[in-house]
Amino acid sequence: MKKTGYCARYLICTWLLLLFHSGYAQDTSALIFYTAGGKILTMTGNQPTYVESVVVQHGKITYAGSKAHALRYKKAHANMRPVQPGEVLMPAFIDAHGHVVQDATTADLTDLSPAPYGTVNDIPAIQQAIQDTIRKSPTDTAIIIGIGYDDSRLKELRHPTKTELDVISAAHPVYVAHVSGHMGVANSKLLHLLGFDIPGATVPGGVIVKDGDGKPLGLVMENAHIAVLLFIQKHSAAPDPAKVMQSLLRSEKKWFSYGITTLCEGRADPNAINLVRTANQQGLLSGDFIVVPDYDLNRYQLPALKPYYNKYDGHFKIGAIKFTFDGSPQGRSAWLSQPYLNPPLGELPGYAGHPIYHHDSAYQFVKSVFQLGMQVHIHCNGDSAIHEGLHLIDTLKDFVQKDMINVLIHSQVCRPDQVPLFKKYNVMPSWFPTHCYIWGAWHRDSILGPARAAHISPLKQGLDNQVLFTIHTDAPVTPPDLLTAVYSAVNRRTYKDNQVLGPDQVISAYEALKAITINSAIQWGEANTKGTIEVNKRADLVLLKGNPLTDDQRYIKIIATFKDGQKVYGK
Structure with a gap:
């Protein structure tokens, strides 16, 4: 019984070894990462765990273990990738929550990001950035949009007002969207087009911020902000697909x-x-x-x-x-x-x-x-x-x-x-x-x-x-x-x-x-x-x-x- 068990195990191991060898011999897409002073971090377990090599075929990991074992089956056509001193190979990162399409569709808008990711650090800089965009505008009534201002990082530590946007242009509707994606500030022209300056105007689930006399100050939040974005989408030229x-x-x-x-x-x-x-x-x-x-x-x-x-x-x-x-x-x-x-x-x-x-x-x-x-x-x-x-x-x-x-x-x-x-x-x-x-x-x-x-x-x-x-x-x-x-x-x-x-x-x-x-x-x-x-x-x-x-x-x-x-x- 022991001899038969041993033979069976031997035959299985030999078959796996031949299969492993054959894969490298025939698959021209083989990619072998191996440590050459660097580290390969697997992210398995509750403590950092490392291997010396990773073998990739047909888009999947087919081996992760010792370098000697992987290199034993190296063929001339395999793509060898050393992990050099000071380098770490690890699993790619996974986006648990982001907005990649929003990033794509707003990429051409006026960037109002402050430090550490941008340079728009005060309200005059917002005004200047919008003015620069207007100079490039093909029409004198196009809706001008800035994105990414942040009152918490502006020198003034507050939102801009409709009045501060009004001085930029009386003809253009202007909207600057807050970095949070939950609010923004509109100028008087855009507030009027939206009907937000009508006495008693409200948006369910949203806020139109007003002064003591009930007049909008320019800041809109949540569903009122969404209403602005939908209005802009409806009244802007259809994007080139x-x-x-x-x-x-x-x-x-x-x-x-x-x-x-x-x-x-x-x-x-x-x-x-x-x-x-x-x-x-x-x-x-x-x-x-x-x-x-x-x-x-x-x-x-x-x-x-x-x-x-x-x-x-x-x-x-x-x-x-x-x-x-x-x-x-x-x-x-x-x-x-x-x-x-x-x-x-x-x-x-x-x-x-x-x-x-x-x-x-x-x-x-x-x-x-x-x-x-x-x-x-x-x-x-x-x-x-x-x-x-x-x-x-x-x-x-x-x-x-x-x-x-x-x-x-x-x-x-x-x-x-x-x-x-x-x-x-x-x-x-x-x-x-x-x-x-x-x-x-x-x-x-x-x-x-x-x-x-x-x-x-x-x-x-x-x-x-x-x-x-x-x-x-x-x-x-x-x-x-x-x-x-x-x-x-x-x-x-x-x-x-x-x-x-x-x-x-x-x-x-x-x-x-x-x-x-x-x-x-x-x-x-x-x-x-x-x-x-x-x-x-x-x-x-x-x-x-x-x-x-x-x-x-x-x-x-x-x-x-x-x-x-x-x-x-x-x-």
């Missing part, structure tokens, strides 16, 4: 340049969905695009989208359905249980934000998505919105299918008592720790006060409560720079004054890297194919200059990004 497609592919390359091979459009309107589907049908996409349709803008098309839910058609799939329950804390439109430290323009002391939906409407809308057998991503920034999202999903648990992974996006102002509820209700948070870096001082000094600000994106409490979470960039709110998000999770230092915001919430670099690799794969239901370097997983890989476990992640360079074994960025 070829140029829009070029912009999408340009944004895809931008995501690749940050090491991301699975891309997300986290709040898609019908045009965005059709754009990605068309690009996919034409075979133009290299990355995997996960699209999350906005419920309000797609509610009647959801049954038609169901066949694409959680299942790729080429490089396209529907990942979830998006709801937005409140606004942004940095813009002071998140829905809180306690007042803002300083109320926003047009509000009185005691203001704590507001919900987008009435509770009964939210209940019916989310229930209808669950009844279709689809999961939800709910934008919840303030603790009141987080409460609504968590308890709504728990109330509807009988309609939640076993394999659904429901996510609360951002979950910024999360109270300590709320963190354990994510585990209890089987809900996954996707936190946004870059807030600590970019807006940390603003939250601490102007928005939330020190105690609440110190607990935004409570990653360590999440770990302590065994809450599985991802982290994201919300690009283009910030660039799709997940390594800076990792830096923020590990350090929680503010950009403005380099102070640590909530030292008890810092986590290790390895846990932060898990949040953008294997945890994100789990969020999207793709843990069997992505997120770690393991045999039979897709060869989505990124080669870094620098060690993300020990170096300042902000300064690590992306050398090359590989999607299904093919290089899509770098050298």
